[in-house]
Amino acid sequence: MMLEHFQALVEQHQDRVFTLSCYLLGDREEAADATQEVLLRLWRNLASLHEAGANGDGDGGGSVAAWLTRVTRNYCFDQLRKRRSQKNALGEEQEPEVFDLTAGDDPGPEHRASASDLGRHLRRAIRELNEPYRSVLILREVQEMKYKEISEALEMPINTVKVNIHRGRRMLRDRLRGVMGHAAAC
Amino acid sequence: MPLPAELSCDSVRDRLDPLLDGDLGQIDEAAVRQHLDACAACREELQLAHKLRDALRSGLPALTCPPAVTAEVLRVAREEALGAPAQRRTSAPVAARPAWWDRLHAWLAVRPAASPVASWVAVAALLLIVAAVPFIVRTVLSPERSGSATQATQTTRPALPAPSTGSTGSPAAESPEYTPEQIARAERQARLVLAAVAQVSRGAGRTVRDQVFEQALMRPARHAVESLEQIDAPADRQRRQP
Numbered sequence: 010m011m012l013e014h015f016q017a018l019v020e021q022h023q024d025r026v027f028t029l030s031c032y033l034l035g036d037r038e039e040a041a042d043a044t045q046e047v048l049l050r051l052w053r054n055l056a057s058l059h060e061a062g063a064n065g066d067g068d069g070g071g072s073v074a075a076w077l078t079r080v081t082r083n084y085c086f087d088q089l090r091k092r093r094s095q096k097n098a099l100g101e102e103q104e105p106e107v108f109d110l111t112a113g114d115d116p117g118p119e120h121r122a123s124a125s126d127l128g129r130h131l132r133r134a135i136r137e138l139n140e141p142y143r144s145v146l147i148l149r150e151v152q153e154m155k156y157k158e159i160s161e162a163l164e165m166p167i168n169t170v171k172v173n174i175h176r177g178r179r180m181l182r183d184r185l186r187g188v189m190g191h192a193a194a195c
Numbered sequence: 196m197p198l199p200a201e202l203s204c205d206s207v208r209d210r211l212d213p214l215l216d217g218d219l220g221q222i223d224e225a226a227v228r229q230h231l232d233a234c235a236a237c238r239e240e241l242q243l244a245h246k247l248r249d250a251l252r253s254g255l256p257a258l259t260c261p262p263a264v265t266a267e268v269l270r271v272a273r274e275e276a277l278g279a280p281a282q283r284r285t286s287a288p289v290a291a292r293p294a295w296w297d298r299l300h301a302w303l304a305v306r307p308a309a310s311p312v313a314s315w316v317a318v319a320a321l322l323l324i325v326a327a328v329p330f331i332v333r334t335v336l337s338p339e340r341s342g343s344a345t346q347a348t349q350t351t352r353p354a355l356p357a358p359s360t361g362s363t364g365s366p367a368a369e370s371p372e373y374t375p376e377q378i379a380r381a382e383r384q385a386r387l388v389l390a391a392v393a394q395v396s397r398g399a400g401r402t403v404r405d406q407v408f409e410q411a412l413m414r415p416a417r418h419a420v421e422s423l424e425q426i427d428a429p430a431d432r433q434r435r436q437p
Contacts, residue, residue, distance in 0.1 A: 012276050019265060027260035041264050048268045052275070128254035135255070150251040175212040182240075182247050189246055 015052050018073060023048065025074070025152055026081050032147045033085040035136050043088065047081045078162035082144055127188060134184045141165070142177030149174050202230050207237050211244045263421075328396055 026047050030040035051058075051073070058076060135143055144163065148154045160167045202210075207230045213219045214227055231238050373381075 012272060015272055016269060019268060023260040023265055023268075024257060027264070028258045031258050032255075041261055044260055045264050045268055048264075049271060052268070052272045127250055131250055131254040146251075147255075151255045151257060153257075171213070171216075171218055175209070175216075175218075178212045178244070178247065178251075179208065181251075182243055185247065185250075186243065189243060189250070 011055065015055055018051065018055075019048055022051075022074060022077050026077055028151060029078065029081050029147060030085055032132070032135065032151060033082065033143070034088060035132075039088060043081065043084055047077060047084055050080055050084075051077060072158075072161065075158065075162040078148065079164075082163075086140075127185075130185060130188045131181070134181050137184070138177060138180060141173050142180060145170055145173045146177040146181070202226050204230075204234060204237055207231070207234070208240055211237075211241055214241075215244060215248060324396075 023044060027040055027044045030043035030047075031037060034040050034043060054076075058073065135146060138146065141163065145159060145165075148159045148162065149156075154162070156167050156170050159165070159170045163170070165173075207227055210219060210223060210227050214224060219227065231241060
């Protein structure tokens, strides 16, 4: 019974967890590992989550989606910290390339523009943003989450979420001005 | 309604995204629009904000989780539901491993639970590299093999002070005396050679780790372990059933 419920939750949330991991880590293989780890944490915490009143729909009591977003984000930050300390130990400074969007997915006609240079620049610019701008923008623009859902997932007031999204977009605008063919602002 | 206050270009640019999202209050919106009517640069900025919104919608698609991830998660969950301990590709108890093992794994960026075979191969290769270092040092420093070392010897020999004729045959005459300059130059050359050896061994280690380990050994080993586990999983389940 529990296993069937878990399987349904995995099917419902796995793409969101993988997408968030991929955009935060910038590497498909690491994102796959992160997804596996996060989903197994869900399995091991499912009973206590239900006791706490979490549900799959996000109505009251804190949703599984919000819990998964928080755990995924924390796990990815840990991985990024480890990666940085390893690089420091080895004297390397180069960040990995932006992940290839078409490596595992068939992009389809609606996503054809994503594989373009602009899409690549956009993904790189987002990865270079500081927190919390990077996370709120991914959740809003990629995951298409509502302000309320983001607020719940990041445990942040809704107005702060809005301000962070607007500031993050402005930072992106400033970084991508040259790529998008606009002159520098006055 | 009170009149909107005049805004600077910077304040207007902070308000462009809220304007597009409909998050500005009535007064604020009126002030922004008033400014946009008069400022061409800010109108261009608004166009850029529009473009960026379109690019964000089309350039950042949601991705599909690889089916292998789902299969592995459900396999582990099923095993744990049956009461078996989590066997995520672990061949030996993690607690039994010494700390250096974990540090080595962290350095190689390999998960012990993910690929035990690949881990042993990596350790063996690392030991080989460590064993090869003295040989490399000997080869580089050997005068017969190193052209630059031979050349350095040849160029420094004539510069040595000639033994004085009066003391020919004495032990002092046979051991050449070096000036402080010559000693300093020799020290510099020795340091350069050592630095070159260190650089080469660092670069070789990195290349071996990144290219040979990861591409030629780790990935195939990981795939092999995964497929072995997939073959073993049904057999394990059958064995556990009464």
